[in-house]
Amino acid sequence: MVGLIHKILFNMLESTAEPEVALEIRRRAEVPADKDFHINEVYDDEEWRRLFAATIDVLNITQEQAEEVYAEHFIKDGQQRWPVWFTMAKTAREFLTRQPKIHNGFATSQQDPVLRSAIDDKFHVEERDHELVVHYQSPNKLCGLYKSLAKEVLNLYQEDAQVDEACCMKQGAPECEIHVRWS
Ligand code: HEM
Incomplete structure (x- = not known):
C-alpha cells in the first residue's frame, strides 16, 4: 500500500x-x-x-464508520494536494471514471513490476448508460472505503446517485462489483 x-x-x-x-x-x-x-x-x-x-x-467504531471518517479526510486532503484532478473532472462520473488512472499513476513510479501490478490491477471501471460498474479486487478488501469515497465525490459535485455492491469479496466472491447509478 x-x-x-x-x-x-x-x-x-x-x-x-x-x-x-x-x-x-x-x-x-x-x-x-x-x-x-x-x-x-x-x-x-x-x-x-x-x-x-x-x-x-x-x-x-465499526469498519464502516472508520471508512466514512477516513473517506472524508481523504477527499479533503486530495483536494488540497492534487486540486488539478478535481478541476479536470467536471462531473462525479468523469472523476470516478478516471479514478483507476489516478491510482495507476502511483504505480508507474514503482520500479518493481510485482509492486507495480499490485497497485495497477485493483480497479477496472465499466461505463454504461447512467451507470458505472466498478470491478475491485484487492487483498485489502476496502470496498467499503470505495463506496464511502464515491459518496464523497458525489457530494462534492452535488450529484445524486445510488451506490450499491452487487457482489463482495468478503462474502466469498472473486471480486467486488460496485454499481454507481444516476437516476
Ligand atoms: C485525487 C484522488 C485520489 C488519489 C490521489 C488516490 C490515491 C490512492 C493511492 C495512492 C492509493 C494506494 C494504492 C495502493 O497502494 O494500492 C489509493 C487506494 C485506494 N483508493 Fe484512491 N485515490 C484517489 C481517489 C479515490 C477515489 C475517488 C476512490 C473511490 C471512489 C478511491 C478508492 C480507493 C480505494 C478503495 C483504495 C484502497 C485500494 C486497496 O488497497 O485495496 N480513491 N488511492
Whole structure:
C-alpha cells in the first residue's frame, strides 16, 4: 500500500484525537512509534491492514464508520494536494471514471513490476448508460472505503446517485462489483 494512505490516516488521527491514540494504534499494529511513511513509497499491505484494524479497535467504531471518517479526510486532503484532478473532472462520473488512472499513476513510479501490478490491477471501471460498474479486487478488501469515497465525490459535485455492491469479496466472491447509478 502506497504511504499516502498511511499518511492520511495519521493526519486524520492527529486532527481528531490525542497523540496517545495514534501511539496506541501503532503499538497494537506492531508499527514502531517513530516509523515514517512517505507518500510515494510502497509498504507492506499486511502492515496497513493491521493499522486499520487497530484504528477501528482503539477508536471503538465499526469498519464502516472508520471508512466514512477516513473517506472524508481523504477527499479533503486530495483536494488540497492534487486540486488539478478535481478541476479536470467536471462531473462525479468523469472523476470516478478516471479514478483507476489516478491510482495507476502511483504505480508507474514503482520500479518493481510485482509492486507495480499490485497497485495497477485493483480497479477496472465499466461505463454504461447512467451507470458505472466498478470491478475491485484487492487483498485489502476496502470496498467499503470505495463506496464511502464515491459518496464523497458525489457530494462534492452535488450529484445524486445510488451506490450499491452487487457482489463482495468478503462474502466469498472473486471480486467486488460496485454499481454507481444516476437516476
Ligand atoms: C485525487 C484522488 C485520489 C488519489 C490521489 C488516490 C490515491 C490512492 C493511492 C495512492 C492509493 C494506494 C494504492 C495502493 O497502494 O494500492 C489509493 C487506494 C485506494 N483508493 Fe484512491 N485515490 C484517489 C481517489 C479515490 C477515489 C475517488 C476512490 C473511490 C471512489 C478511491 C478508492 C480507493 C480505494 C478503495 C483504495 C484502497 C485500494 C486497496 O488497497 O485495496 N480513491 N488511492
